[in-house]
Amino acid sequence: MTRVAIHALCALLFIILILSCNSRTTKIGPAHTVAPSNSPTLNPGPLTYVALGDSTGTGVGATEGGYVARLFKRLVEHRPNSELTNLCFSGATTSDVLRSQLNQGVRANPDLVTLGIGINDIGHGVSLEEFSRNYEEILNTIKTKTQATILVTNIPDISSAPRIPNAVRNEYHQRIVEFNQKLEAIALAHEVILVDIYTITHQQKPLHPEFFSADGFHPSDKGYELWAEHMWPTIGGLIGVNVESKP
Secondary structure (H helix, E strand, C coil): CCHHHHHHHHHHHHHHHHCCCCCCCCCCCCCCEECCCCCCCCCCCCCEEEEEECHHHHCCCCCCCCHHHHHHHHHHHHCCCCEEEECCCCCCCHHHHHHHHHHHHHHCCCCEEEEECCHHHHHCCCCHHHHHHHHHHHHHHHHHHCCCEEEEECCCCCCCCCCCCHHHHHHHHHHHHHHHHHHHHHHHHCCCEEECHHHHHHHHHHHCHHHECCCCCCECHHHHHHHHHHHHHHHHHHCCCCCCCCC
């Protein structure tokens, strides 16, 4: 099966799952970056950047890469000779990060790690409890086995994606909110930097259909650029570059 067919099947299975769930209203606050008070500035010179995550890290749906490639392009302008190990792959869940990405990422001895994962856990019907255990283990492993600065993103709101049937958009959105609340609590407990991608996608994507690619699910080049622009000020701050956040 092609990856597109696999994603379509996962989306169908998810629809069956969430139609059996009860919906309730919950809100996440305005866009924000949460960083520990002791967040370090990264050492001068070239950096080793390791990216863990799913298809958004590889840029499925775009022609010029996902948010990872766009961040690295900015990073290397200020830190020449920096290296990127992008371990993200399409369809990855938190279990896949643990099984197929994490050890290789640790061996790269990173200075900076980004983690963007969770939407496929929802699509595959992974329970909130299993997602939480996996996410905790990922962060624990990175923190105990490396000296890397860790930057995580919460789950983007893709409930307005054209491929999501109207009948289940509210339930899909609610599931994203619930997983994000747990993710944010874990990030806070582990004192890692959290960049809020949920809010910017929740606010902007319904107004901008051009932010979705032709597959009706993944971001387009413009969608990934919005994502990278929202993350870059945080990374720029870590390397001592004064970058203004875009609204």
